[in-house]
Amino acid sequence: MTSGVPHLTTALNGPLLKLEAILLEKQTQVETWLRQQWLKTPAPFYASVDLRNAGFKLAPVDTNLFPAGFNNLNPSFIPLCIHAAQAAVERVCPTAKRVLIVAENHTRNLFYLESLETLRDIFQKAGMEARIGSLLEDIKEPVSIDLPSGKKITLEPLVRNGNRVAVGDFSPCLVLLNNDLSAGRPDILENLEQEVVPPLRAGWSTRKKSDHFTQYNDVAKEFAEQIGIDPWLVSPLTLQCGEVNFKEKSGIECLARNVNNLLTSIRAKYAEYDIDREPFVVVKADSGTYGMGIMTVKSAEEIENLNRKQRNKMSSAKEGLVVDNVLVQEGVYTFETLGDEKAVAEPVIYMMDRYVIGGFYRVHTGRGVNENLNAPGMHFEPLAFAQSCSTPEQNDLPDAEPNRFYAYGVIARLALLAAAREIA
Amino acid sequence: MTSGVPHLTTALNGPLLKLEAILLEKQTQVETWLRQQWLKTPAPFYASVDLRNAGFKLAPVDTNLFPAGFNNLNPSFIPLCIHAAQAAVERVCPTAKRVLIVAENHTRNLFYLESLETLRDIFQKAGMEARIGSLLEDIKEPVSIDLPSGKKITLEPLVRNGNRVAVGDFSPCLVLLNNDLSAGRPDILENLEQEVVPPLRAGWSTRKKSDHFTQYNDVAKEFAEQIGIDPWLVSPLTLQCGEVNFKEKSGIECLARNVNNLLTSIRAKYAEYDIDREPFVVVKADSGTYGMGIMTVKSAEEIENLNRKQRNKMSSAKEGLVVDNVLVQEGVYTFETLGDEKAVAEPVIYMMDRYVIGGFYRVHTGRGVNENLNAPGMHFEPLAFAQSCSTPEQNDLPDAEPNRFYAYGVIARLALLAAAREIA
Known part of the structure; x- marks a missing residue:
């Protein structure tokens, strides 16, 4: 099966990252340490982390606990997502048969809807009935929308019955938020008897980036001590x-x-x-x-x-x-570029539970190496990772593709751990 | 990334399997039921299951609790193995940092050694130091063997120190048996304080196929009742x-x-x-x-x-x-064939913990549809599955490739469940 994804060859010719060599050499220690951390603080249900790779340092700049962009992942790695979704559900609600996904409010954003439908399908494939509830007031009955991919998505009005939310007669024990609550914590989601993940307090109405980076700096320090590096190499x-x-x-x-x-x-x-x-x-x-x-x-x-x-x-x-x-x-420079045009490419890593399930590059031709590629109105081309982040190759060079992706996965998991401590 | 694996097109033109349609239609029930079963009886650490697909029925004929053949899996799905290995280790020994693999005794079988090294590498990639111990008396010091793949494997003599086994000074809390104990339970493995998985009683010196199929028939009956089919369709x-x-x-x-x-x-x-x-x-x-x-x-x-x-x-x-x-x-006929030669192809499915991690076909040109392809001296060509067994496609035909692989994964997990009950 081909993934239809070109290798990011030019990007991989960037300055040799010493950090990658150390992460590769100390891989067993890295993974053992992370496992110990998850025993102390369970990972959030899911997350995506924006990284910046400056060659001399690799650091997270944003950790999203309500990730979108699942449609940008390599379809070859959807099985990883499915297994991770099963593990994530097992941890929060082992008997769950169904999941109600609460959507973000920008219904006219077809990119977001593609992600939402991909996410819903991951749960279906994991063997859970999954439906999507919307908080939007103008959605008063189920709405089906045709997507550019040829798929169709159905959004249903989220309703409250006593201490439960539902769409129609569908009121499962597990409610998965894919809405970052920037507009505040909606009353309809307060004091539910259902299991709500991530918790409401993880929404942007209460969450502070500074809390996250305070936690991240602690995580980076502890991690750096484990493998004998300067924490600055992995933290802004x-x-x-x-x-x-x-x-x-x-x-x-x-x-x-x-x-x-x-x-x-x-x-x-x-x-x-x-x-x-x-x-x-x-x-x-x-x-x-x-x-x-x-x-x-x-x-x-x-x-x-x-x-x-x-x-x-x-x-x-x-x-x-x-x-x-x-x-x-x-600011962390982005020194990964793609093609003759030297298009700037920034990695975004996706995780479910403690598993790295994939990622993609935001590729942008019209911007500099020190500019933010996730700015409003910015158009980027997603380039799915060609390989997973779980297969470091000890016999390859430290900056060979599998090892670079592995390094991404390690740093992204440090941010995941920071988020776990943040919302614990 | 290409997997270099041709699609088994001819095989997939076999008679339409009603069972596949039912498994697809009832997928949520199937998965929910399986999840409930794993809560009652944890899955064995790992297993491979030989299936026969007769078109009108799909059944396991052999369940191996000490699987070899990991080298035959699609390299694209090694990340699935890595995540599943992490989950499997977490279940039996959450603090494990290292694993000692006890090898089968046929050291001259390079195919087996390729599998063993692939297995060891899966644990390494999962972040655990992994070394291989041999019970063979003529291995008195570490032996390195060059493999046809270009890899190298190191076998070390297994030694007993008090209530622990070790290779050199490597004596981890987790001992993974990849030796089916056909020759009996070796004294060196009795009464260890280390965690030994699968347990010694799962070895062929004590295990009976009849016990497995007694359990399997119960599993098949319960499962068949859940989805409203004749259990004969999935059991010999x-x-x-x-x-x-x-x-x-x-x-x-x-x-x-x-x-x-x-x-x-x-x-x-x-x-x-x-x-x-x-x-x-x-x-x-x-x-x-x-x-x-x-x-x-x-x-x-x-x-x-x-x-x-x-x-x-x-x-x-x-x-x-x-x-x-x-x-x-x-006897269950094998009606999957490959190419103009109509080479008989039999699926073998691999699982770690409760996750299906992949599989391959044993492809054999010189044998009939009712003969055993795993006979002594028989040569088969492994053909790795091109897709995972975890991505059923509701919008495809029931016998489309992802759905056929999904069906394999379901029936293999029924055999896994039978094995779980057998060794519980």
């Missing part, structure tokens, strides 16, 4: 500013100061590792997703001199969430 | 004869009588389902493996008129095990 430096209001220009000074401090720290690290690049930082909303409220800066002056348009953009996170807490994070 | 009729000595010609009359009774029962079933084929039965040793002591007969007279050579052959099971109990089993 991060600072947090409270009470920033871009519209009213309050808190901007604190932000500029933190940007400056962080740039200084990155510069020191670059000097330590002889990296001849200009440091940059990413400023983003502490809550929320979809790349809104994100900006890349190379100096504190850029923050001080923001124009009205830029300030407005930073204020409008998804579904009107007001940006007040702001994360200032080390 | 089986009778047992005790105290048969082919060399001394004792017990032969009982055997002939049972052969006759079984042929009559099969004939009745063939009449019920309008099957225009000549029934046949397979006579085999109740213990043991490797296809020794197996014979195909179409009448009781064939049993009564066995010549000395045939009787001697039936007496010599693997490693001199004397045949005394004999299983008389309905």
Whole structure:
């Protein structure tokens, strides 16, 4: 069976990553340590993690506990998803026969609907009846939508009956959220007797990126100690500013100061590792997703001199969430590129339970190596990973394809562990 | 990534299997029922199951709790094996970091050694240090052997220290038997404080095929009731004869009588389902493996008129095990063939824990549809399954490739469940 996926050859000719060699050499220790961690803190039901690979460092920049994009995974690895879904369900509700998926609210986004239908189908193939409930008020009866792939998806209105939610007469013991709750925790989902995964508190209405990265930094430190590396090689430096209001220009000074401090720290690290690049930082909303409220800066002056348009953009996170807490994070260069055009390619890794089930590259031709590819309106081409992230080859070079994918899977699982601790 | 595996097109043009349609239609019930069963009786650590697909019925004929042939699986699905190995280890010994594999004794069989090294590598990739211990007396120090695949395998002498076994100073908490103990339970493995899987009692020195098929018939009945089918569609009729000595010609009359009774029962079933084929039965040793002591007969007279050579052959099971109990089993035709030559192809399914991890066809050009392809000295060409057994496609025809593979996986798991109950 062919996957129809080209190998990312140019990307794989990037600078040899020492880290990959160490992860390969210490693979048994890495996996043993991770297994011990999962015994202490069970993995979230599912997640996707955006990574940046700068060659000299490999780090997560975003961990999504309500992943979309399942349609971008390599169809060859759907069996992995199916087995992982069975394991994930077994952990939270061993007797579950059915699952009700609560969808994200952007019904007109066909890419999202393709992902949703792929996710539903994974559960069907795992032997669970799966149906999709929508919170949208304008969905008052089941709606079937034809998808570009030729598949069809059916969305049904989510209704509450006592302490249970249902679509029609379908009210299973397991409710799977695929809605990140950016708009807040909806009443209809509060105090259910059903098992709700991930828990409501994992939604963006309560979750803070800064909490995640605080946990991540601890995880990275512990992990780095295990295998004898500098934790900086796997984690972005991060600072947090409270009470920033871009519209009213309050808190901007604190932000500029933190940007400056962080740039200084990155510069020191670059000097330590002889990296001849200009440091940059990413400023983003502490809550929320979809790349809104994100900006890349190379100096504190850029923050001080923001124009009205830029300030407005930073204020409008998804579904009107007001940006007040702001994360200032080390920007990690993306040095993986594809083809003659040197299209920037960023890996996204998918996990269910503690298993890495696959991933894809976001490939973008029109953007630089230090820009965010998940910005609003940004178009990317997904390029499914040609191989799984579970088959390191000791006899191959550290940066051979299976070993690079393995490294992705390891770092993504560190982010998964951070998320597990975050929502525990 | 291509798997380099041709699709078994001709085989898939066989008679439409009603059973496949039912398994597909009732997939959720099938999986739910299986999940419930694993909660009651945990799956064996690993197993392979030989199936026969007659078009009108699909049944297991042999369940191996110490599987070899891992090298015949599609490399694309090794990630499935790795995840399943992690799950299997987690169930028996969650803190295990290392595994000691106890090998079969035929060191000169390069096919077996390829399988053994593939198995060891699966554990390595799953993040466990894995080494191989041999019981052979002529292995007194570590021996490295170059394999046809270009890999190298290292066998080390298994030694006992107190209540533990080890190779060198490697004495992990988990000991995985890949030796079917046909020659008896070796003293060195008795009363270990280490976790030994599968348990010694699962070895052929104590295990009886008749026990397995007694359990299988119960499983098949319960399963058939769940999905509303005749259990005969998934199980071979089986009778047992005790105290048969082919060399001394004792017990032969009982055997002939049972052969006759079984042929009559099969004939009745063939009449019920309008099957225009000549029934046949397979006579085999109740213990043991490797296809020794197996014979195909179409009448009781064939049993009564066995010549000395045939009787001697039936007496010599693997490693001199004397045949005394004999299983008389309905022969299931193999109507899957490959290519213009109509080479007979028999599926073998591999499982770890409760997960189907893959399979292959034994393809043989020189034998008939009612002969045993796993006979001593028989050469077969392995043809790895092109797809996994976990991705049924509701929108495809019931006998489309993914659905046929799914059916194999279901019936193989019924045999796995029977084995689980057998060794519980």
